[in-house]
Amino acid sequence: xxxxxxxxxxxxxxxxxxxxxxxxxxxxxxxxxxxxxxxxxxxxxxxxxxxxxxxxxxxxxxxxxxxxxxxxxxxxxxxxxxxxxxxxxxxxxxxxxxxxxxxxxxxxxxxxxxxxxxxxxxxxxxxxxxxxxxxxxxxxxxxxxxxxxxxxxxxxxxxxxxxxxxxxxxxxxxxxxxxxxxxxxxxxxxxxxxxxxxxxxxxxxxxxxxxxxxxxxxxxxxxxxxxxxxxxxxxxxxxxxxxxxxxxxxxxxxxxxxxxxxxxxxxxxxxxxxxxxxxxxxx
Amino acid sequence: xxxxxxxxxxxxxxxxxxxxxxxxxxxxxxxxxxxxxxxxxxxxxxxxxxxxxxxxxxxxxxxxxxxxxxxxxxxxxxxxxxxxxxxxxxxxxxxxxxxxxxxxxxxxxxxxxxxxxxxxxxxxxxxxxxxxxxxxxxxxxxxxxxxxxxxxxxxxxxxxxxxxxxxxxxxxxxxxxxxxxxxxxxxxxxxxxxxxxxxxxxxxxxxxxxxxxxxxxxxxxxxxxxxxxxxxxxxxxxxxxxxxxxxxxxxxxxxxxxxxxxxxxxxxxxxxxxxxxxxxxxxxxxxxxxxxxxxxxxxxxxxx
Numbered sequence: 001x002x003x004x005x006x007x008x009x010x011x012x013x014x015x016x017x018x019x020x021x022x023x024x025x026x027x028x029x030x031x032x033x034x035x036x037x038x039x040x041x042x043x044x045x046x047x048x049x050x051x052x053x054x055x056x057x058x059x060x061x062x063x064x065x066x067x068x069x070x071x072x073x074x075x076x077x078x079x080x081x082x083x084x085x086x087x088x089x090x091x092x093x094x095x096x097x098x099x100x101x102x103x104x105x106x107x108x109x110x111x112x113x114x115x116x117x118x119x120x121x122x123x124x125x126x127x128x129x130x131x132x133x134x135x136x137x138x139x140x141x142x143x144x145x146x147x148x149x150x151x152x153x154x155x156x157x158x159x160x161x162x163x164x165x166x167x168x169x170x171x172x173x174x175x176x177x178x179x180x181x182x183x184x185x186x187x188x189x190x191x192x193x194x195x196x197x198x199x200x201x202x203x204x205x206x207x208x209x210x211x212x213x214x215x216x217x218x219x220x221x222x223x224x225x226x227x228x229x230x231x232x233x234x235x236x237x238x239x240x241x242x243x244x245x246x247x248x249x250x251x252x253x254x255x256x257x258x259x260x261x262x263x264x265x266x267x268x269x270x271x272x273x274x275x276x277x278x279x280x281x282x283x
Numbered sequence: 284x285x286x287x288x289x290x291x292x293x294x295x296x297x298x299x300x301x302x303x304x305x306x307x308x309x310x311x312x313x314x315x316x317x318x319x320x321x322x323x324x325x326x327x328x329x330x331x332x333x334x335x336x337x338x339x340x341x342x343x344x345x346x347x348x349x350x351x352x353x354x355x356x357x358x359x360x361x362x363x364x365x366x367x368x369x370x371x372x373x374x375x376x377x378x379x380x381x382x383x384x385x386x387x388x389x390x391x392x393x394x395x396x397x398x399x400x401x402x403x404x405x406x407x408x409x410x411x412x413x414x415x416x417x418x419x420x421x422x423x424x425x426x427x428x429x430x431x432x433x434x435x436x437x438x439x440x441x442x443x444x445x446x447x448x449x450x451x452x453x454x455x456x457x458x459x460x461x462x463x464x465x466x467x468x469x470x471x472x473x474x475x476x477x478x479x480x481x482x483x484x485x486x487x488x489x490x491x492x493x494x495x496x497x498x499x500x501x502x503x504x505x506x507x508x509x510x511x512x513x514x515x516x517x518x519x520x521x522x523x524x525x526x527x528x529x530x531x532x533x534x535x536x537x538x539x540x541x542x543x544x545x546x547x548x549x550x551x552x553x554x555x556x557x558x559x560x561x562x563x564x565x566x567x568x569x570x571x572x573x574x575x576x577x578x579x580x581x582x583x584x585x586x587x
Binding site: 049138238241245249254 | 306307310311313314315317318319321322323324325326328329332339380381383384386387388391397401402403404405406407408409410411412413414415416417418419420421423425465468469518519522523525526527528529533542543546547550551556559560563564566567570571574
């Protein structure tokens with residue numbers, strides 16, 4: 001792969017290079033490939049071990065090939081329920097944090113007002129706070145107010161930490177907009193609503209989608225904050241996996257891990273296709 | 284938390300936008316309120332909890348009990364220092380791994396750029412707990428990685444450096460730190476990529492034309508221009524790594540436990556809320572101070 005990449009790189013074709021330079025050009029690919037191996041090896045293990053049929057309760061050593069886990073993904077007791085809860089919480093947290101976060105992003109990037117710096121700081125703080133601090137502080141709040149822990153408290157926490165990610169993503173997109181497009185709409189007698197719905201919103205939409213995707217990924221994958229604000233009756237998928245790590249890991253966990261990986265690649269592919277289609281229409 | 288002034292557009296782009304002055308308040312209020320109630324207020328509760336005495340069953344009373352802090356810090360100083368040392372090593376390792384990777388993707392990959400970028404992001408979408416469990420498999424005693432370390436006598440070296448213990452890679456500081464490095468690698472790579480991708484390659488050509496050696500060109504041009512990415516990436520790695528307890532729990536042993544583990548245990552197992560709150564609060568303050576000093580020193584304040 002490295003060689004193919006290097007030979008196809010246009011920078012190499014442009015002019016002949018001294019042997020030392022060619023070597024230097026490839027050294028970076030040695031490092032990059034090593035980094036990719038480091039990053040992707042666990043995923044490869046997750047996929048491989050989803051076809052394992054272990055003897056004991058733990059899926060740590062390769063025993064023999066089997067499709068069992070793929071054919072019976074819900075055979076592990078409690079896992080599919082936890083998955084359903086994670087999806088539900090993830091969807092609600094994504095919708096809420098995307099709506100709130102997009103509004104905040106527009107306010108922060110389109111208006112100047114007293115307290116704007118403070119609002120920016122407030123958005124930044126959750127990103128700079130370790131999860132264990134956010135989780136434990138929310139727990140003290142809920143315990144002090146005698147709010148019962150459960151799905152609602154998990155959702156409150158997830159909306160809180162997803163919000164900042166959405167704001168940052170959407171703000172970056174708004175900052176990259178070409179202001180002349182909106183001016184042109186105004187010059188063509190579009191009113192504010194028309195300019196927003198026909199020009200601004202469609203241009204910002206990919207940023208909102210990226211923010212929503214990020215929010216869902218963060219919510220779906222969160223363990224630390226969730227664990228502080230959950231009860232025994234509200235076990236999310238990461239909590240299930242954590243519990244399994246000490247009690248015995250069903251192969252089905254790897255099936256879900258693999259499926260998530262595939263769905264993510266599929267979603268990114270669709271997103272890229274949609275983006276390139278959009279560009280073609282626009283041009 | 285703040286009084287919002289009637290809004291004035293940043294740049295008056297359309298005539299009509301000026302009409303409605305309350306727009307920023309309405310746009311901001313729900314999100315800002317949510318963060319105020321569920322981020323700022325809990326911090327105040329946390330600070331208050333740390334100064335209370337009592338128990339979960341009998342209730343707490345606020346007593347300005349500052350000695351909770353000194354007791355907690357003297358008992359758990361080891362875990363505290365260990366957390367920051369591990370987070371620092373993981374951050375530096377992640378930077379050393381991610382920089383060449385981001386550089387290759389941004390400046391050398393050509394039309395493969397987007398595919399390689401997806402390859403950086405994709406692993407992130409499999410639950411990180413599952414991936415950390417996969418590290419248990421990879422580093423397990425009968426795995427190929429352990430036998431490689433054994434045959435090359437690297438294991439002897441790491442044992443001598445106290446990075447591993449006994450005949451295994453798992454349950455060791457080395458496993459915890461490499462797990463931390465691995466888990467936060469995308470957080471390091473993406474900001475680095477973002478700043479390197481904006482780098483104008485003509486600047487490097489100009490440096491070459493002016494007889495700068497490649498190393499000089501890197502040191503004087505590439506590195507300074509990628510500093511915003513370095514700062515963002517190191518913060519995005521260091522902050523979660525310092526508070527993480529997943530890696531030390533799944534890949535470590537009792538002698539590698541980090542402060543996050545202590546806080547979680549004090550809250551959820553021991554139910555010693557004041558101690559846990561004090562530790563949590565100190566962790567928060569320490570990180571805010573480190574981030575503020577670091578950002579000021581690095582001189583990039585427009586992180587967002």
